[in-house]
Structures are given as structure tokens and as C-alpha cells.
Amino acid sequence: MTASADQTYLLARRSVVRTVRQPANVVFPLVFPLLLLAVNSGGLDAATSLPGFPTDSFVAFALAIPFIQGALFATMNAGTDLARDVQTGFLNRLSLTPMRGIVVLLGQLGGVVALGVMQAVVYLTVGLAVGVRLASGPAGVLVLLAFAVLVSLGFGALGAFAALRTGSGEAVQSLFPVFFVFLFISSMNLPRDLIAIDWFRTAATVNPVSYLIEAVRSLIIEGWNAQALALGFGIATAIAVVALALASWALRVRMAR
């Protein structure tokens, strides 16, 4: 194992252990999206009778939401943990070592990605348990998990960027409402063509979160929709690349030796 890989592994293990040791960081991101799924799928089941609604099961339609909502929580977790490292001086001590910046970042994000995959497996299991069947079949499960990794990495890097720029856990937490706005002003509850209010439909159309949700949703209720998957993976990749670049830059500034 090269030195960089070894260092990444050690930091990733620390990140995973730290995440697992904080029950609130594991339980809340798992339970809250499922609770919202239960509430929305129960309350909005009648919406499936609208002409043009793509499925007769609102649970299947809404199952995509926890995947993205879980990633938003990942942002908060990654950012808050990294901000704590800044506040406690752990990052300063790391900067005294020959460790490369990108290794620090990838290691920190290891816990977030691990939690993201665990969340995806739980959401999928709950969905299957309540009768949802993936139209894309078993291969769709693998694509869904790959998407969960990508989205967790991207949003986790965004949280890391916020933490490195501000060095404050509270500042990272204050981003939560912003991400929540992106989630709610999207096609999370209705397909975009069924949103009646023009400005809302426009906002949902320009909101990248809509395409992340629609990529997951296409695997669940449509099967293999190349356009939805290309848009979803394309946007998730773009978010991950930009966020990692921003976080790397912020880390260089923070770890100025």
C-alpha cells in the first residue's frame, strides 16, 4: 500500500468510527427521511389519481426523496466533523505532517460516503419491505448504490468546503435551511409537468436537486431512462468535482504551512 493510500485509509477509518460513535449522526439521517417518506406517501397517496401521474404508488414515487435528503444530512455531518477538527486544532497538527491535502479530504469524506451507502441500503430495504419493486431490476440496485456514493461524496465535499472556509460547526449547521429549500423547491412531491404554478415549475426545472431525484425515481418506477440517468449522474458528478475542487482549495488555505 502506498503512503497516500495508507494515510487515506487511516483517516477514513477515523471518520467512519467517529460517525458511528455519534448515534445522533447515524440515527437522525436514517430516521428523519423515512419519517418524511411515511408522512408524504400517506398524505399524498391521493395525488396518484391525478391524470398523468407516472405510477399508482406514491411510496414508489417518493422513495427517491430519502436518498437525496440523506445526502443533505451527509453534508451537515461531514462539515460539522471537519469544523470540529479545525476548532480543536487537529487539522493544524495534521498540517505539521507531510500528509497531502487531498488525502486529508478523502479520508474525512470516507465516513460520509460509508454512511451514505448504509442509508441507501436501509431506504431500499424499507422500500422493498413495503412493496416497492424496482422497475430497473437488480442491476438498478447497483446503479442506485453507485449514485448514492457519488451524491454523498459531492454533498459531503460541499459540507467540507463550508467547514474549511468558516471553521465553525454552527456556520455549517446554518446551511441546513438552504439545502432544505433546494429540496422542497424541486420535483420531490409532484412530477414537474404536474406542478401548476408557473414560477414554482420554473424554479424546480432550474433546481439541480430535481434531476438528482428524478434519476433515482426513474430507476424505481420507469426502468432504464437514459436521459434521466445521464442528467442525474452528470449533475451529481459536476457537483462532486466542483465541491472537491473548492474543498481542496479551502484546505490548502487552511493548512498553509
Added chain:
Amino acid sequence: MRRLAVARAVAWRTLHNVFTNPSLFIPSLAFPLFFFIAFAGGLSRVSDVPGFDYPAGYTAFQFVFVLLQSAAFGGVFTGFGIARDFESGFARRLLLAAPHRSGIVLGYAVAALVRWLVTAAVITAVALLAGMQVGGDGVDLVGLYGLAVLLNGAAVLWAAGVAMRLRSMQAGPIMQMPVFLVLFFAPVYVPLALLEGWIHAVATLNPLTRVLEAGRGFLAGSPTEVAAAFGATVALAALFSVWALRGLRRAERAGA
């Protein structure tokens, strides 16, 4: 009189903290507005679902939920402040200084009410600007806002009871989660009659369903379930008054 003096001082301090600290005030104002925009805007096609028969339209239908939600969360957010006062040690000095300590609970409740009234005024203005139809007359609207005031009182008393027992900001989720569940296990998106399965059963038993339906009836000008709604909110407020005062006694015994 001394109890009122304590209440006035606690309320003034709490309100001063809230209105001079944007990080405390803005979330309690922004969240209800955001929910109103997301639900009334994004879900307006739900009013086309067969059987949806609310005469004032979907904007008014969601406004009532958001108004009641803001009332409940106005109480919970004030509970966060109580927990912060205990954690910082301020509440200990307050308990030592106050001649009538029940005035402390009353002061927090008054602060929660004033704080929510500001939020309610903004939400109402936004809803009217968005074209919300109001079918009810003045008496009906007094009924709607009266229910919200009672709910605000019940929520702050619940949160105060939790904060005074746990005396830590860690109590936040315990204050917030039950209120969130009770609110969202009511008929939020469609009338009760359109809910099916387990959510219908839960919503039927949920006391907040009566409050929500009565509020929507008031706004549409066709009051319904009025006695049940007021009965439920008064009962909750009375129950949580006992809960909060016993929490205060427990904090006294613990020396805060």
C-alpha cells in the same frame, strides 16, 4: 402582582434576545414561509384530486396548516431558549431572584405568544398577497387565530416542561420531534376523507386533526368541529401547564 412583574421581566428579556438576534428570529419566520411556498405552490394541483372539496382553494387550505405549524413551533423555539437559559446558568439566577417562580413560566409563554404574533402577521400578509381567498367573517377569523394562540400556549408549555426537566440544549429534539409528528400525522395535504390506510387511522385519532379541520372551516366560512377543536387545545394547554409547573418544581429541587 409580583408574579406578573416576574412574567413581564422574563418575557421582555426573552423577546429582546429573540428580536435582536437574527439567528434566533429568522428561522422561526423563514421556516413557515418556506413551507407555505413549497406546499401551496408546489402542490396546488392536489386540489384537482377527485373528492378534494375545500371551497377556499389550496392556498387557503395550506395556509391554515402553516399558521398552526408556526404557532406550535413558535412555542418549541421558545423552549430552546429556556433550555439555553438553564445550560448557561442564567435560569439558576432567575430562580433565586424571582419571588413567584410560576411567573417565569408565564413570562416564557407570553414571549412565545408575542414572537408568534409577529410571525403570524407576516405569514398572513404573504398569503393575502399570494391571492388567498378568505370565506370566513371576523368571528370566524377570531376562531382561527384563537385556536392558533391556544396551540402556541400548549406547545410552549410542553417545551418548557421538557427544558426544565433536562436543562440542556440536548433536549431540543425531544421538544421538537413529537410536535413535528403530531403536526404531520394530521391531514396536511388533503382532507381527512381522502386519506387512506394507516395514515387515515392515525389522523382520525390525532387531536390536531380536529384543530386543523376547524381552522380550515373557519377560513372557508363554514365552521366545523369547533367544540372538539377548542376542547382539544384547551385540554392540551391545561395538561401541559401541569407538566411545565411540575418541571419547574423539579428544576427547583435540582438547584437548576
